[in-house]
Amino acid sequence: MKRRLTIPSPNRRGFLAGMAGLFGTASLGGCDKIANSAWGTRTLKAGEDANLYVQRLLLTPSSLAREFAETDISKWFKPNGTIDPEDTPYKALAAKNFSTYTLRVDGLVENSLDLSLDELRTLPARTQITRHDCVEGWSAIGKWTGVPLAELLKKASLKPQARYIVFHCADTMEYAPADAADAQGDGDAPAGKPIRYYESIDLTDAFHPQTILAYDMNGHPLPISNGAPLRLRVERQLGYKQAKYIMRIEVTDSLGHVGQGNGGYWEDNGYEWYAGI
Numbered sequence: 001m002k003r004r005l006t007i008p009s010p011n012r013r014g015f016l017a018g019m020a021g022l023f024g025t026a027s028l029g030g031c032d033k034i035a036n037s038a039w040g041t042r043t044l045k046a047g048e049d050a051n052l053y054v055q056r057l058l059l060t061p062s063s064l065a066r067e068f069a070e071t072d073i074s075k076w077f078k079p080n081g082t083i084d085p086e087d088t089p090y091k092a093l094a095a096k097n098f099s100t101y102t103l104r105v106d107g108l109v110e111n112s113l114d115l116s117l118d119e120l121r122t123l124p125a126r127t128q129i130t131r132h133d134c135v136e137g138w139s140a141i142g143k144w145t146g147v148p149l150a151e152l153l154k155k156a157s158l159k160p161q162a163r164y165i166v167f168h169c170a171d172t173m174e175y176a177p178a179d180a181a182d183a184q185g186d187g188d189a190p191a192g193k194p195i196r197y198y199e200s201i202d203l204t205d206a207f208h209p210q211t212i213l214a215y216d217m218n219g220h221p222l223p224i225s226n227g228a229p230l231r232l233r234v235e236r237q238l239g240y241k242q243a244k245y246i247m248r249i250e251v252t253d254s255l256g257h258v259g260q261g262n263g264g265y266w267e268d269n270g271y272e273w274y275a276g277i
Helices: 014-035 048-058 088-095 117-122 149-156
Strands: 102-107 113-116 126-133 139-148 164-177 191-202 212-217 231-233 246-252
Touching: 088 164, 102 149, 113 117, 113 149, 117 139, 117 212, 126 212, 139 149, 149 212, 149 246
Parallel strands: 102 246
Antiparallel strands: 102 113, 126 139, 139 212, 164 191, 164 246, 212 231
């Protein structure tokens, strides 16, 4: 039993992938360095990681995505993905205007954190007006305010083996079969454990100055359709990386335990882990 979005197969960034081909065997030494870096611990895959490789060569860790003026803000910012989670725990939080919401930060950290929305709002904030580019082909410009992810990671104090940041969300995308036998049957399997949205980024993007956990959009509290109470903005990547309804942030050294091991829900369904633009 599944409740999935219908999104066309991704076919993009051929230019960057083509540029990667120009490096040829002469760049293998560079690939060795990448493989030993914090963002190179995944298995390099042609096309996908060629884009990662080329972008990281062309951009510094602090290179910014374009920011716009107030007059550029879109009159309507089309929601992406889930627009109103049906999960009972989420509904209970929304009914109380997220006054009982708590963000958990744990994993490979020295200090686990549990922060309310009010506490998140007291932390240093960043406001940015950026363009959201969706794999479906549309884009919109919005004004986002939130706490830089780097602020939370510094408060939590990462352990030396930390490599990735995983976002666990409140919206169920589908249900796992109740058991293996049901999965092999001819009929619909009874609903099992909910598979909620999950996504990940590496430390380079996690500490980027424009990577924020947004709680406001266009000067108002984030609407439910756009990810309330908290969503990721990682501005140098496509829309499906902008995880919504974030409940927990896990710091880890591997993505092997995340879903099917590809680092994200849509990545487990054929999308690229690095969605750089």
